Amino acid sequence: MSTKPGQLQFSLQPLDHPNFIVNLVHEAKLCERFPEDSLAYLDAVVGNKPQLPPRDLKHCLEGILELRPDLEEDDGFRRLRDYLREYGGT
Secondary structure (H helix, E strand, C coil), X not given: CCCCCCCHHHHCCCECCCHHHHHHHHHCCHHHHCHHHHXXXXXXXXXXXXXXXXXXXXXXXXXXXXHCHHHHHCHHHHHHHHHHHHCCCC
């Protein structure tokens, strides 16, 4: 069974505790290697719950912008950035 790009994201849902997953994405440098896909993934798994944001989310967003500054205008990027600002991640 083959999966077309973008199909996987529809099955992803926000996690109650995304810190571990975001840390793995950061440690593997996926944001720097695959900025657009990483942003879509992070947008899908990081919810808007009023809790401390994953500690590496800021680093992931910085890595995305390093290669793809145009993604700063992406709705998912803005949502994650605003989430960081609102709940003390920056």
